[in-house]
Amino acid sequence: MADPEIKSYEPHHESQSAAVTESRPVRAVLMAVAFAFLGVFLLLPLIVVFNEALAKGVGAYTEALSSPDTRSAIRLTLLVAAISVPLNIVFGISAAWAIAKFEFKGKAFLTTLIDLPFSVSPVISGLVYVLLFGAQGLLGGWLKAHGIVILFAVPGIVLATVFVTFPFVARELIPLMQEQGNGDEEAALSLGANGWQTFWYVTLPNVKWGLLYGVLLCNARAMGEFGAVSVVSGHIRGLTNTMPLHVEILYNEYNAVGAFAVASLLAGLALVTLVLKTLLEMRYGAEIAATRGH
Amino acid sequence: MTTAPAQAGWRFRQPSVIPGFGLTLGFSLAYLTLIILIPLSGLVWRSAALGWTDFWAIVADRRTINALEISFGTAFAAAAVNVVFGTLVAWVLVRYRFPGRRIVDAMVDLPFALPTAVAGIALTTLYAPNGWIGKLLMPLGIKVAYTPLGIVIALVFIGLPFVVRTVQPIMEEIDKEVEEAAATLGASRFQIITRILFPGLAPAIVTGFSLAFARGVGEYGSVIFIAGNLPFKSEIAPLLIVIRLEEYNYPAATAIAAIMLALSFLMLLVINLVQSWSRKRYG
Numbered sequence: 385m386a387d388p389e390i391k392s393y394e395p396h397h398e399s400q401s402a403a404v405t406e407s408r409p410v411r412a413v414l415m416a417v418a419f420a421f422l423g424v425f426l427l428l429p430l431i432v433v434f435n436e437a438l439a440k441g442v443g444a445y446t447e448a449l450s451s452p453d454t455r456s457a458i459r460l461t462l463l464v465a466a467i468s469v470p471l472n473i474v475f476g477i478s479a480a481w482a483i484a485k486f487e488f489k490g491k492a493f494l495t496t497l498i499d500l501p502f503s504v505s506p507v508i509s510g511l512v513y514v515l516l517f518g519a520q521g522l523l524g525g526w527l528k529a530h531g532i533v534i535l536f537a538v539p540g541i542v543l544a545t546v547f548v549t550f551p552f553v554a555r556e557l558i559p560l561m562q563e564q565g566n567g568d569e570e571a572a573l574s575l576g577a578n579g580w581q582t583f584w585y586v587t588l589p590n591v592k593w594g595l596l597y598g599v600l601l602c603n604a605r606a607m608g609e610f611g612a613v614s615v616v617s618g619h620i621r622g623l624t625n626t627m628p629l630h631v632e633i634l635y636n637e638y639n640a641v642g643a644f645a646v647a648s649l650l651a652g653l654a655l656v657t658l659v660l661k662t663l664l665e666m667r668y669g670a671e672i673a674a675t676r677g678h
Numbered sequence: 679m680t681t682a683p684a685q686a687g688w689r690f691r692q693p694s695v696i697p698g699f700g701l702t703l704g705f706s707l708a709y710l711t712l713i714i715l716i717p718l719s720g721l722v723w724r725s726a727a728l729g730w731t732d733f734w735a736i737v738a739d740r741r742t743i744n745a746l747e748i749s750f751g752t753a754f755a756a757a758a759v760n761v762v763f764g765t766l767v768a769w770v771l772v773r774y775r776f777p778g779r780r781i782v783d784a785m786v787d788l789p790f791a792l793p794t795a796v797a798g799i800a801l802t803t804l805y806a807p808n809g810w811i812g813k814l815l816m817p818l819g820i821k822v823a824y825t826p827l828g829i830v831i832a833l834v835f836i837g838l839p840f841v842v843r844t845v846q847p848i849m850e851e852i853d854k855e856v857e858e859a860a861a862t863l864g865a866s867r868f869q870i871i872t873r874i875l876f877p878g879l880a881p882a883i884v885t886g887f888s889l890a891f892a893r894g895v896g897e898y899g900s901v902i903f904i905a906g907n908l909p910f911k912s913e914i915a916p917l918l919i920v921i922r923l924e925e926y927n928y929p930a931a932t933a934i935a936a937i938m939l940a941l942s943f944l945m946l947l948v949i950n951l952v953q954s955w956s957r958k959r960y961g
Contacts (some may be wrong), residue, residue: 406867411774416769419782421763425835426788429800436803456889475709479864482703488691494706500714503942507895507916509937511923512717515724520928522720546713552848555697569696579697601790608793609897628795628899634797647796654791663786 399575433651436644448645456622457646463538464626465606467544472602476553477595481583484561485569495558499549509547510615513540530585536618541626544612549602556598560591560672591669597661604657608650711849725936728929736933741909741919745938749915752826753894755831757841760890761883763834764841771842772849777837787844789835794899801832824906830916832900837890844886880956888949895942 406414438445448454479498481490501509517534520525527534534540568590572582588595610628617624623632627646632645666674682866691699725733736742771783789797805812805822812823822828860870873933898916905912922931 405773414768415776417772418763418767422767422785424811425838426785428804429797429835430788430792432800432803432810433796435802436703439904475706477700478709479706481698482706485696486691486694486699486702486703488699497710497714500718503716503892503896505916505935505938505942505948507898507919508721508939510895511919511935512721514923515932517927518928520862520926522724543713545898547717549679550713566694566696571694573697580910582696583698595932597705608791608796610795611791611916613896614898615923628793629722631793632800632903640803643799647793647799650796654788654793654796657791658784658787661778661787666780666924 389546393648430651430655432590433644435645436640437648440641444641445645445648448639449649450640451642453622453625454630454642454646457625457627457651460538460541461583461607463626464541464545465603466548467542468606469599469603471546472549472553473549473595473599475556476598479554480557480561480591483558483565484564490596498554498558499551501547504547506611507615510544510612513543513547535616536624538624538678542615543623544616545606545609548609548612549606552605553598553604556594556601556672557560557591560594564590577635590669593671595665597664597672600657600660600664604654607653626643628673700956721932721935721939724932726927728933730816732929733933733936736930741913742915742934742937744910744928745913745915745918745934746941748826748829748911749895749938750915750941752829752914753833753837753891753897756830756837756894757887757891758842759830760837761887763844764838764886764890765883767838768842768846768849772846786839789837789839794836794897795903797835798832798900798903801835801900802828805831805904817865823904824908824912825907826912828904828906829901829912832904833890833894833897836897836900837894840889841886842885844889845879845882848882851877872953881953884949884953884956888946888953891949892942892946895938895945913929 405411435673437448454507462468479494482488483495514535515521516523517527517540519528534543568586569582577585609626609630610632613626614629617626617629619625619629619633621633627650629652631646632642634646651675742863764871770788771779802823803809804813805828807821807823809823811906813844816823820827822831833922856874857870860874861867865873896916898914898920902917905914905917907913907917915934919931919934919938922928922934
């Protein structure tokens with residue numbers, strides 16, 4: 385990632401010869417096309433969400449948000465994120481420790497496997513759990529005999545969310561910890577710290593901003609996941625409906641204000657995520673691995 | 679990095695003073711196996727259990743083939759659009775200075791952060807015949823919402839950051855001196871872009887294309903609202919999986935998922951080959 389400090393020393397393009405940049409009119413046209421494209425594809429959808437949510441006034445908006453079904457959807461989304469994000473944090477730290485601090489056979493393969501959920505359709509991520517835990521599934525009969533409910537209930541939703549958000553923390557921490565090397569940890573150990581102390585007082589402070597960055601992206605996806613959760617949730621109103629699923633139900637019932645009111649909360653979450661992400665990149669760019677996006 | 683004296687013979691890991699290898703690797707592998715590998719191999723096992731004839735009957739079904747064609751076709755079109763505009767956006771962000779550049783730069787990640795269902799209903803509202811953009815396109819006879827074109831629009835939204843974020847860092851690394859040298863040797867700006875800049879960016883552009891394409895093929899949330907979901911016309915493969923599941927037709931859902939996964943991996947393989955070729959060609 386480019387350091388903003390260095391960037392500001394770049395010469396301004398106005399002072400450069402025409403040969404290494406485009407002429408003024410060409411530049412203006414390119415910028416206009418790029419802005420028009422971004423405006424139509426990114427800005428307008430965002431504006432529409434808030435416009436539709438407030439189409440019938442603030443009263444209708446707050447009323448839509450205070451319906452019991454909406455409230456329970458918000459509670460479920462928070463609960464699912466509160467379970468699945470910490471699980472993936474523990475995994476991410478553990479995987480990054482094993483992969484970044486040690487040299488072992490099959491490391492590259494393991495790193496590839498961690499990224500696997502990103503190349504699987506969300507619908508398939510949900511489907512695999514239906515095949516495993518569903519009534520006709522491999523473990524379906526056993527689960528039923530023991531009275532354990534996973535599918536069409538909170539555990540299934542959590543599992544599907546964990547699946548789709550699986551790589552976020554790990555793929556942020558692995559390159560960062562690899563880049564930082566083992567020097568600090570070896571020094572701490574040679575001074576008598578034990579393994580846990582080394583991790584807690586040396587490694588964790590070194591990677592805290594990168595970790596926060598990964599958690600931010602993981603959380604945004606966990607709260608917003610639709611496809612995978614849709615397959616395993618069963619869409620029981622008030623019980624297994626997360627916010628994105630509730631948006632779909634309200635929208636299909638032609639309750640535009642309701643759907644967009646819930647959507648506006650999710651859009652707000654996305655905006656907060658983007659702002660925090662940008663702040664982290666600006667202030668701690670060097671302490672965040674150079675992997676941006678997805 | 680820990681450097682250990684080279685030892686003769688095969689060893690699983692190089693010695694290190696850092697503790698916790700067994701614990702962290704063991705936990706990571708167990709978690710990976712339980713959450714990802716066992717469920718995914720369940721899918722493979724179930725589709726293998728179908729037997730070749732049944733599997734082929736489902737995959738060769740007209741509706742399945744149409745859904746796959748629509749998914750792969752629209753994802754390809756959207757990724758192609760994103761290659762053009764994504765590269766342009768990256769260029770503007772890297773090379774030009776303008777007020778609010780940071781905000782525009784941050785905005786590019788919106789599709790990563792915005793839940794797909796929200797994007798879906800927002801785009802549908804925009805492009806519906808009475809929507810802000812749909813209204814403008816109506817007199818031109820262009821219908822977007824509830825047609826395959828709508829699917830492409832949704833996938834352009836979803837895929838844009840993949841292209842920009844892959845191309846942008848490579849663009850930032852380009853050494854200005856090479857351009858200056860070419861310019862002093864009399865190359866025109868057009869020649870510099872096509873013969874010097876583009877070859878260096880080509881592998882990144884191909885990677886961005888493949889990421890956007892792969893994501894588009896599997897995309898569900900943003901598409902189902904705008905697609906209209908007419909069988910044979912605007913029904914995507916992930917939706918067909920969901921429909922088969924709702925019919926409790928597990929074998930069909932499994933087979934479509936398996937063929938989707940296989941096609942995606944095949945595609946990524948081909949793209950990887952193209953990439954290594956372009957790296958050698960333009961290296």
